[in-house]
Structures are given as C-alpha cells and as structure tokens.
Amino acid sequence: MAHSLDLDPEVFLSTHRLIGKGEENDTTLRSLYYPPVNREKVKEDQLRCGEHSDYGSITLLFQSHEGGLQVLSRSGEYISAPVIPGTVLVNIADLMQRWTSDLFVSSVHRVLLPPAGDCSTRQSLAFFVHPDTDALITCIDGSNKYPPVKSGDYLIERFNDSYGRE
C-alpha cells in the first residue's frame, strides 16, 4: 500500500509495531457466526450485517463459501464480493482514508441474507487492524484535510458515535 503511494513503507510499519504485543494496540480478531435465517420472522430490508465501514487501518476478511458480502462502489451500487477459496479480502478502513487524505477510500460494506429457502449458516473471520494506540495519525500529504488524531482516541470517538456516550 505504501509503495502504491510512493511512500516509505515505514510510515505504516512503524505505526503497527505493537499488534499482538499487549494493550497498546486495538487490533482485534472477531469470529462472526450468522445462524440460519427463519424466513417467517424476516423483516423487510433485513440484512445479516448492516451497511457500515470499519474504523481502523485495514480489515482482513476470511469468508466461508456461502458469500453474501457486498461492497458499495463509487457510483453508489452494491457489488457482490465473490468468495475466492484460499484468498483474503482486504477492506480499507476509515482511519486509513483519513491518514491518506482520501487517496484510499474506506469501503462501505454489508452482508445480505441468504436467498429464500436457503438455510445455510455463514462464518467469517475479521481481523481489524489498527495502528498503535498512541500513534498520531496525520495526513500523509502534509495537508490539514483532517486534524491529527491519536489512533486510540479516534477509535473511542467512533465507538461513542456508534454505541452512544455514557
């Protein structure tokens, strides 16, 4: 990713040094199990996972073969992301968009219900990658498009926006 922006890779590497080393990095692995869908109880427009973008730098997504993931294109249409066995899907997340002054755009995505009559379950693994909690994220182009923010503070802000402040 850094090379594609003509950047020294250390810009990203040096700010992700503490993954898996303790409390100073919020990178998380989440196992998501979606149970079979009872069609009689489905509401209109119900989804398995509602439209959102992720908060950190990137997300590595491992999906089971059932599929259902869709990504919003820049022209505003949802595109199904095919499951390609043995591959990992990489989503750009919001802090990366901010960091790169919108050169990389975070992907808005959702997970659809299976088609009617399909009782399959779905399993995915999402590895939400975050910069180190104290890493100061400033626009890499030197602009002030977004004010500098510490990775950990940004995450707390996003959690508060999503789940409500105390």
Ligand SMILES: O=C(O)CCC(=O)C(=O)O
């Ligand atoms: O289950 C999936 O494939 C996507 C899950 C997801 O987007 C998320 O948990 O942020």
Ligand SMILES: [Fe+2]
């Ligand atoms: Fe997501």
